[in-house]
Structure formats: structure tokens, C-alpha cells
Amino acid sequence: MAFGGQNESCMEISKSYPMNGGESAFNYAQNSGYQRGVIDAARNIIAEAITQKLDIKNPTTPFHIADFGCSTGPNTFIAMRNIVEAVELKYQSMQQGSAQTLEFQIYFNDHADNDFSILFKTLPFNPPYYSAGVPGSFYKRLFPKATLHFVHSNYALQWLSKVPEEVQDEKSPAWNKGKTYCTWTKKEVREAYYSQFKNGWTSFLDARAEELVEGGLMAIQLPGIPHGAVPSQTGAGMLLEILGSCLDDMAKRGIISEEKVDSFNVPLYFPSVQDLEWMIVMNKKFTIERMELLSQPEKDSFDPILKSLHMRAVIEGIIIDNFGTKIVDELFDLFTKELDKKRDVCENELRTDVDLFVLLKHKLSGY
């Protein structure tokens, strides 16, 4: 997904850094195999959930599905097809003998900066649904009231709408000097990040509660932190540590300024199961129907080049915004070399990563 964004409410100025679009070797479409693995891992759980939990009174045609933070495909097309097939199966079994055919309208959402051109040009041929693109930040309302039947989001809701201001402010106790992400080594940094994450999720849940029909379902997958671990012990944390060390190295060699490295933070937060559960319960608009760790989708052996391409497809926009375009090639060359040096550690860390899956149901009135 692209995160942050324009057309935001004036209350919150945020930025948008889409996943890499275009047709180059660095694009998201070709470098999102990991995220695809997460979709595959969630497929059966979502299908089961649709069979058991989808319980919309008077289901009307068309059936509306929205994918929030869809990026450029093909992952979103695979996820949408999985959901459509599961819903079709469910309604076929319910409406035996009925001539009514369910039609599907799919809404692909991401920021206006997302490469919607590539998304639209690579839409599946003759899919079993009608397609529309919806530009805008998912931290605000994007649809009329009570129009969506199923909401999906894969690997998008770990992105904050912006970096918490305190962590970039050297006068703040939450100044995150020398680190590029939320490491938990400093309580104030963690609190600043968590607060931003909580605000974003609350906005997301509030907006979706308005947009979903009563009983509508929401399936979300995002990277998380295993119970008892800290971010630097996760694969994603380790990758960000290595990226930070590459930036430090380039600063020492005078290629970029140390101040810029000090003030650089990625707007990512990896929640624990408890983080998520607490927020959803406090929000009161959804029931948690399922919440679990997805079985690790990364089965292939660790490849430094592929991992570096993956990281670049996701994070290049933020790097460019902070350091300009000139350093990008050198930074990722260095990053690839470092990954190669630390191949064994990387492989082990990435194998213990967890992805969180939550299935939420929009509460019926009167609950």
C-alpha cells in the first residue's frame, strides 16, 4: 500500500509514499512474493470464516468488497478472487434452486499516489467481478454508509499515516537518535509510535464501521511481533537495523549528513496480538471472530538479492523523500552486501517472523 497522503483532513498533515509502481525491476508487482505468501496463508481461514461467520441479513446483489491498501497487484487480484469464490460458494449453498446470480463489485483502495495506472492495466481478463479504484487514505471515510459487505487489507495497516513528530524532535524525550524505526529500547519512542498506531487504527475502525453493513466482515493481515519478543528480534526489525547501519556507514563516509540519518524514521509499527486485541475491544464496534498467527509463508531459502529488491520496492519512496534519489542505488547495493554477509542470521530471524490475522465482524445494532 501507499501510506499517509493527500486529501487528508486538515487536522492531520501526512505524507504518502506509495510502493514502487512502474514497470522497472524494482516495482512492487515483481517484488512482493512475501506478501503473496501471506495471502496464500490466509486463504483457507478466510474461506472458512465466510462459510461460518458471514451472516448478512437479506444479502443483496451486488456484493461489495473493498481491499484497503491494495498497491499495484497482482496480490490484490489473488486475494479478491479468493474472497469472491468463497462468497459464491456460500450463497450457492444457501440459494439452492434460486435463479438469482450474485454480482460482485470490487473496490481497490490505495493512496492517490499509488500507481493506479499499472493496477488498471493489469486487471485480470474477464474477472468474475466489476472493478473500481478508490483513491485516498484509509484512515478516513472513503465510502457511503453501509455499502460494504466484506473488507480486506493485507500488509497495509502496519503503516502509520506519518512518523510521530516527537521521535524526530531532538528536544523531545522521545527523540529516536541513531535508530530508524520503533525499537522499544526507549520507552518514550515506543509510546509515541504506539500512540500514532492506535490513533490510525481507531480512525480506520471508525470509518469502516460506518461503511460496512451490519454483520459485514473484515479480514486483516499484517506483520506483528511474537509474544515476548522485541522488534529487533523480528525479521523486519533486523532488516531495518541493517538498513540503518548502511545509512550510518554512508554518513560516516560523508555521502549523507548525520543529522539526516538521525532524523530519519520509518512510519511502521509492528503490533503484538495484545496491542491489536486491546484496541479492537476498546473501539467497541467490532467483535473479534478470529485472531491468530499465520503459519510462516516464507519457505524458500534466504536470497539477499531478492530480499533487497523486496525492501527497495516497499521503502524506496521514503528513502528518496529523506535523502534524494542519488543515494538509492548505492544504499541498496550496500544493503544487499550486508544481507549476504549476515545470511545465516537473516535466515533464522526471518523464519521466526509472525504475521497476524484478525477477522472482525461489524456488530449488529443493539449489541
Next chain:
Amino acid sequence: MAFGGQNESCMEISKSYPMNGGESAFNYAQNSGYQRGVIDAARNIIAEAITQKLDIKNPTTPFHIADFGCSTGPNTFIAMRNIVEAVELKYQSMQQGSAQTLEFQIYFNDHADNDFSILFKTLPFNPPYYSAGVPGSFYKRLFPKATLHFVHSNYALQWLSKVPEEVQDEKSPAWNKGKTYCTWTKKEVREAYYSQFKNGWTSFLDARAEELVEGGLMAIQLPGIPHGAVPSQTGAGMLLEILGSCLDDMAKRGIISEEKVDSFNVPLYFPSVQDLEWMIVMNKKFTIERMELLSQPEKDSFDPILKSLHMRAVIEGIIIDNFGTKIVDELFDLFTKELDKKRDVCENELRTDVDLFVLLKHKLSGY
């Protein structure tokens, strides 16, 4: 609008040449003042039609409006705002005292090749509607059944899904040698173009009849031919004649091949009122609620440079597809000079141009 396009049915292979996108001086956004004039001219008629003719049983919120062939804005935003305001006014007067607020979902349709990125990035700030982009040719189904309440299309339905094959075939009696558009000087050429136009319109009407709710309205504006005139006597025809003469000139100077000029035809058809009426009546799915000539929106004095920019924004894609990018600057320089030489004739011809407006209502069942 962009016309033709991918994701078409396999039955018909067609091409897509979007209006110029991007941010250059040649883009459609800055060079579509004429089309904007047509929207202004239609504004009051549409508002009146909504007041008098919009008669949807149990109007539900959200109210769905689609603009077919929207291009990149800002024209489409102006047209959509006009419609939203008129519908709001109508329902406010009907629902006095009711607390229900009508929400609007706007679908911006054009080909996948259209510059949706620019469209999305220039969406009005905080508009009174939710926005979605719908990629694909409007000559096929793009929405689920009975979902649209109001359909709009401005200056799009004169574009054919492709150039009729016969007019490009030197063995056919309809070969349009030496001409770049449908001139009516040869009966077979006119018939080939009209047949393509009729097929397209029939597909459009059939698709929209499925997508509109019963009683839903459709407002269409497109350039036409005044009663008793022939295409070369219209402003658009004259511009295409001049463009053709510039291509001839470049062929004579050996810059492009004569064969290429002979086989070059623009996929445009300017219908008469009778053409349109006949097609709509024969289609049987809509009643004609209004049909009229719009009062001429072009009031400013003729400016060869602006007119050339306007033509380039619309037609550059087709020129490039046929002749490559290299000739474009020279061709439009030449075109601007020719327009300047023929300034008086151009001004007169363009002042007598007509635009057609039709308001159709989706027939209620049982009619």
C-alpha cells in the same frame, strides 16, 4: 475520453488513445475549455430535467452517478458537482423534515490508458461525494445490474471503438483514400462509419440499460451535424480537413509516407439529430425525454494557438500511433500556421457548430 481499449470482449479488437494526460502544456486538463463550455451550456437543462424527470421509486442512499469517458478533469468534476447539487435540491424538497441525508457515490469512467493518476491527484478537496475510478471501455458492461441512478457523458460518444476496417482497405469500395475522417463525399465511407457508430451506441445503450435502475436518467452531450449540413461544413470537420492537408504536405516533402496518410482515419463520427433519434428509438430501452441543440458555448474570438493545443490534447495519441512521435511537433506547428492563415473561415465555421444534447430515461418494466 480515451476510446477503444483493452479488456474488450474478444469479439472486437479495438484500440485505446486517451486524451493527453500528464502535466505538460499539451494536456487535456488545460486544453479542454471548449468541452467545459458544453458542460456549462447543458447545466441548466440537466438541472431542470432532474427536477422534472427524475422519478426513481424508493430512492435509496447512496445515489450513484457515473461519468462515462471522463478523461482527466477538471470538466468531469464540474459536471458531477452540477448533477449532485440538482439531485440534492430535488430530494430536499421531497423529504421535508426527513433527517436522512443523501450520500453520493461518483464513478469516473474512462479507458485503463486514461491518466487516472492525474484524475485522482486533482480530485476536488472534500467534495460532496465519494469518488471511484472505473477503468474500461464504455461499449461494454462496467457495473453490476441496476446500480446507477444517473449516467452522464460529455464529448465522448462521438468516438468509435475503432476505425471501420473497410475505410482503411484499398480493395474495399469504402476505401477513404485522401481523407482522414468521415466526409460523406463517398456513400460507402459514410455507411461504414455510421454502421460502426450504430454498433457502438447500441452496445452502450444495452450496457447502460442493464446498469441503470428503473427510471434512471442519462444525459449525453456530443458534437453533431446541423440539419442539412455535411461534415466538412462543421468546425470539427474543417479542422480535420486542415489537419489532413498538413499531413499531405508532409508526405509531399517526404517526411511521412503517402501510404500512411492514405490509410490514416480518425475514429470519429458526428451524428445528426435524426441519426441519434433513430438509434435510440430502435433500441427500445430508453425514452427520449429531451433532445436539443445546445447553444454554442464558444464565445471567445478564434485563437489559432489555443485551437491547435486543444486539437493536440485530443488527437496526439492517434497521430503518434500512426506516424510515430517525431512528427508531432512539426505537424502541430504547421497546423497552427494553417489555422492562422484561415482564421476568418475557421471563426465562421466554428461559430455555426452544433452540440447535441439528449436526455434519456431508462424505461420502467412493462413499458
